Amino acid sequence: MDLPENKANLTKFLSDQMMLEAKKSRPTCELITAGGFEEETKVASSQGSDVEQLQSSHEEADTRIILHAKAAYMDGYERIIVSCRDTDVLVLLTHFAGQLSGELWMRTGRRQKRRYVAVHDIQLTPTMQRNIQVYHAVTGCDTVSQPSGHGKKTTWKVFQQHGALLDDLGRGTLSESTIRSVEEFFCRIYSPASDETNISDVRYRMFQKGTKYQEKLRPSRKCLEQHIKRAHHQAQVWFRADVPIPEIESPIGSGWYEDATRRLYPHVSADDPLPNEFTDIVCCKCKNCATSRCSYRAKNLKCIAACTCNNGVCHKPYSVAIETDSE
Template sequence: MSRLLIDHPEVHQQFMHGGQNPFGRIPVDQTIEETVNRDTQTAGGTKGFSLKQAAVESSANKANLIRFLVAEWKTPKLRDRLNDKQLYVTSEKSCLHITKDQWAEVASLQWNQEEADTRMILNAAHAAEEGYSAVVVTADDTDVLLLCLAFSADISCPLFQNCGTKNRVRYLDITKLCQALGDCVCNAVIGMYAYTGCDTLSAFAGRGKLRALKLIMRSEHFQEVFRKLGQSGELSMDLFKKLQAFTCKLYTASMTTEDINTARHQLFCAQCGELESSQLPPCESSATSACPKPSQA
């Protein structure tokens, strides 16, 4: 610009005196505080589109995104891209079956539970009933694996779970895994998983699920106990006593007592009191508060 007068005098004259349409300001891209697009802008320019983590994790935003995608896939323009594929998409309580030619709600896949994991199993069973040669459940989640094991017998085709990372994908053959474990163990895993620690229940300190699983695999008695726990919404006093016996064995295999309060006392005395409370099994009152209230039946 310092050589503008020498190199381009005619342009310099325009700058100095103005043209036919002189202007008094030059608009530039700048950041305006408290705007809708504030998170996508930076001073002096713009950057790539981004969302705050809280916005991504918002349940309301996820639900709105699903509604938007469902509405778009129902349009002829997007349906045409399916060619010979079929799309099943769930939105709130309903499930839609979308093909190139039409879309319709599937009455047998309507669901009123909030938990998405169990809904996966319902869709897997429906796919098997529709005649698909195999079903792949994509979820890197232990809850889903246990549900697949428990309900594999109700799915009439080979069942696989796709898990792992982006660069290391694994396919678990659920059908073969069930055959190796046996029906009794598969029927017990849901009750075992819930009792030994899940989303709503604390785990036993220092006692992992693998130890609990090995104990169940060695005992047909405990397999039946956890089958009943997993299939029933109620906890009888008799079943609660059997769970206490399992807890005692979980801490010491040679334990003869089946009462967890007695087991706590024996372990404490055996170590002359040199134990942290986390190294002892829970007392009966803690176990009662963690489980459904035992009935007298």
């Protein structure tokens, strides 16, 4: 199944078989199939109905669900049930529920624990309703990673208080002001007790407090910027879920790059996470570095911010002006 051709052939086979089975066993029930044929825009009905309005170029089944739900409401259906166990779909349904009338349900869970979510009854503030898709994209979805050590439960609290910081993401061209606004949102996630707005400052404070391993440090500014670009692109796709043939910018250059085999990979960062001279860094664990027991003093080196002494009462302090992106 690693070969795209095999996946395409299997999808076409299943689509054709489902249509045949529906005509035989459920002639009174209409089955509409899309996205599984050689032609990406092809859509078929088991009853031969005119479903031209459902022709679309959507790559994701998640967004096609919204398109089909909208068409069903326009045809007069007052209750729509979407059977799915995907969180991305629930977020999409929540965002578009306000644009649809009637009841919108999501059937989820397994056979033993089946449950129905009344999407039409989900109550959010106007800001949260407007940015729910953006929030889900930037804090982790199928195509964008989540902030290390922070799941939906903790980031949701930040979203409730600072959701307006995500207002412009996924809408229009990604500007530097939008990136800085989302950067501040991440500062609220990583350092809720501070008023920092620059992720580099948050990263440096963690380093000062003794966090030396790269995987435990907060992302660098350049790394976060690529993450924001991926979330922006994904949000753009979701915002156009109700448009049959949407105009979507290429993901290449939006936090993604293409290799020689034309496969997409996330562009992690434009810079190295640390200067090369810092890769083998060693920190002392002294209180004031007054004796030769201090590993830095013994080697006639000056202590750094990550040392336990924190340069405060150190006899061998190292002072340097830290340049941040805000300067």
